[in-house]
Amino acid sequence: MPSSSPILLIVHPGALGDGLLALPALRVLQATYPRHRLIWFGHKELGEVLVDAQEVHQSYTFDRLEFLAHRETYDFHQENFLSILRRCERAIGWLEDSGGIWRNWLKAAGIKNCILRSPHDPTLLNDHMADRYVEILQPWVQTTQVQSDLETNGDVARLLVFPKSRLARTPCSAKEPLIVLHAGSGSRYKCASPVLWASIVNGLMMAHPQRTICLVGGPADRASLRNVQGLLTHLEYTILIGMDLLSVGQYLQHAQLFIGHDSGLSHLAANLGIPSVLLFGPTDPAKWAPRGTHVAVIRKSCHCIGRASIECCKDKQCLSIPPPEVLAKAEEVLCGVKSFATDARFGCDDAFNLPCLG
Structure with a gap:
């Protein structure tokens, strides 16, 4: 795409x-x-993944944009960066943006057509976060039809794919x-006990000795890995930690x-x-879980009421999942059986509105 193409700026601080x-x-x-170049300002390593997978054209950290938005004067390099922003159409x-700081700054930079709205806005109609992000686009896009087939539309629901030339860069032997x-x-609060994880590893090794x-x-x-490792003495497995997200993504493709x-x-x-088996605790998978028939979610009922109760919770009943249940679901997924969420409804998620962190 030509560098002279109009720019669409995407700001995501999550x-x-x-x-x-x-x-x-x-x-x-x-x-x-x-016709627009999509420029991402957000999570640094995710931006690199999105560029590599050709989902956006360029990426920068959200911190860089936030720094500019809250300064009244700029040096030469910042002015050069602002000249790029002034080519943005949207x-x-x-x-x-309750105080209007972002809207005023974007307009001052020459970007007149802006949408600024949090996906946590209580006036949004949809439940799942993916739908809420799309709903926010309504001033620009007729989203009714988009949302009706959001999970099946091949263009919207397609998988992330790295170019074949990138796959040779897998960081270690998979x-x-x-x-x-x-x-x-x-x-x-989202983490199951190390004992459960050690039991899962042991069970997988016994059932699938040929698998890495x-x-x-x-x-x-x-810390989480150390706690699990301490329960896995005399077992042979691989540890992958501290790698950049793009390398992890390339490694995951072999799983x-x-x-x-x-x-x-x-x-x-x-x-x-x-194919994934996900253990959900106090967050509601109907709102936060990744979609797809290749994803199976397991969770138990949560009796905590409000965030303070969740933070004080010691026994984590919502994550007290029997290891055989996880292993059975893993076998289903490995065998290609279409999996659906094992769903126990509870009402604590609205009070515990933590972003899905990585």
Whole structure:
């Protein structure tokens, strides 16, 4: 696409999982404005993934844009950056702007056509976050038909795909067949016990000795991984930690199965089409879970009322899932059986509106 093409600015301050939930909305923008260059301001590593998968044309960190928006004077490099912004015709910001700071700044930068609205806005009609991101586009797009087939529309619901030339960059030897497990999350309230995870690993090794088991995590998951590792003495498995998100995504493409929590990596695996078993706790999968018949969600009832109650909860009944149940669901997914969520309804999610962190 020519560098002189009009620019559509996309501002998303959320974490990895939140950004991936906005992917259908990004594709609606692609289809609606095919002549525009899409420039992403948001999660740094997700931006790199989106560029590599050709979902957007350029990416920058949200912090960089936020810094500019709150300054009154600029040096040479910042002015050069602002000159790029002045070529933007439109801007979508999935954020709260009650004080009008963002709208005023974008208009001052020459961007007159703006949508600024948080996906957590209580006046939005849809429940699932992916639908809420699309609903916010209504001033620009007729979203009624888009939302009616959001899960089946091939252009909107397609999987993330890296160009074939990139696949050779897999960061380490991926010994197939491969099962990947992510025992961490951006919030400890979403994490099942290390004992459960150790039981899952043991069960998978006994049932599938020919498969490689890999425990994966980011820098924030080191403690969770250590706790699980301490229960897995004398067992042979792979550890993958501290890699950049793009490399993790390329590695995940070799997996036959992914098991995780409500986390950004779970959303990445699901968007790559990896058959997944996800353990959900206090967050509602009807709102937060990645979609697809290749995704199976397991959760138990939550008796906590309000965020304070969740933060004080010690026994985590919502994540007290028997290991045989997880292993049975994993077998279903590995065998290609269409899986649906094991869904126990509860009412704590509205009070615990934590973003899906990665």
